[in-house]
Amino acid sequence: MVVLQLRHFLYLAALLSSTFTFLFLYFQNSKLVFTYNFYSFVSERSQCACSICVADRGNSNWFSKRYQPNIPLLLNRTNSVLSAKVSRWWNGLQSNAGNYTEVVDQLFSLFPDKEHYSDAGPDRCRTCAVVGNSGNLLGSHYGPLIDQYDFVMRINKGPTEGYEKDVGSKTTHRILYPESAMDLGNSTHLVLLPFKILDLQWLISAFTTKHITETYIKVPSTIRAKKDKVMIFHPEFLRYVYDNWAEGHGLYPSTGFLTLIFALHVCDEVNVFGFGATSDGKWHHYFDETLTSYELGVHSGKFENETVNRLQQQNKILIHKGWT
Structure with missing residues (x-):
């Protein structure tokens, strides 16, 4: 016993x-x-294999209130139906809305119709560089550093040729719209930012009939890019960034700001280059000397700039200013 x-x-x-x-x-x-x-x-569970993971919402109440992990980032046939709220806001950005449903049917008979970036998990550590167009990149010698990241996202027409030592040469994603379109390399994803239905129609035209040559200004009738690498920001994602991150400031978010928030959702570690002013407080592109004011225009650049700095304070991104 x-x-x-x-x-x-x-x-x-x-x-x-x-x-x-x-x-x-x-x-x-x-x-x-x-x-x-x-x-x-x-x-x-741990969100990723990096030492600090962007998607970890537990270490910042400010971030957690704004970040919605399940928001649709990219448009496809299965998620293309828009809510009334999103449709009203998005249609309000355009003067002549076309037939959205018909355009979507055309889109996904041409371009990839699938979910992207659903591979997140505790074994992944995807490092990303979001490269803006600020003059603070000049003389920075960031080129080799930028090129080492898994994803390098560039905005609008920011060139690399002739600026490689400061901005790098690698581009995995180019976020653009018809008025900022440029030819892309074979390894680059064309990520369309659709501010209007006409932008979607232009994308179709650029790969088929090439008949759209003007929106509110003249635009390229075609673009050199890989059809199987085309992606399209979801209108609901645009509205989400406007509501949650821009907090309703301005008419709609800027391309750079949208790209940065996109990176927060598809990357595990986000490094930011070419945002903000130069060391003497001037705002201009690294590829021209035309001065701009971030406080004017439709984007509420001042609020966006404050939010970007807050993201660094919350250890969600690392900003490389090009100067100390």
Whole structure:
């Protein structure tokens, strides 16, 4: 009888020990979030394999309130139906709205109709560089650093040729719209920013009939790019950035700001180059000397700039200013 009790005790001790070990290993990289019910909790697994993961919402209440991980980023046939709220806002940005449903049908008979960037997980560490067009890139010698990231996202017409030592030569994603279109290399994704239905129609035309040559200004009738690398920002994503990140400031977010928030969703580590003023406080592109004012225009650049700086303060991005 004593031997039986001893065996039973040793069995329970071994079971408890193995259970404790399992729970310790499971939770050592997890985060406990306690609710108002003291005895309940939610365990949130590590978001990625980087030392700091952008998508970890537990370390910043400010970030957590704004970041929606399930927002549709890119348009495809299955998510193309717009809510009334998004449709009203998006249609309000354009003067002559066409038949959106017909355009979507045409789009995805030509371009990839699939989910993108659904590979997030605890084993992934995707590093990204978001490269803006600020004059603070000149003389920075950031080129080799920028080129080492997994994704290098560039905005509008920002050139690389002739500026490689400061801005790099690698481009995996080019975010543009018809009025800022340029030819792309074979390894670059064309990411269309559709401010209007006509932008979607231009994309179709540029790869087929080439008949659209003007929007509110003259635009290229065609573009050199890989059809199987075309992506399109979802109008709901545009509205989400406007509501959650721009907080309704301006008429709509800028291309650079939209690209940065996009990077927060598809990257695990985000480094930012070419945003902000030069060391003497001037705002101009690295490829021209025309001065601009970030406080004027439709984008509320001042608020966007403050938000970008806040993201750095919250350890969500690292801004490389080109000067110290």
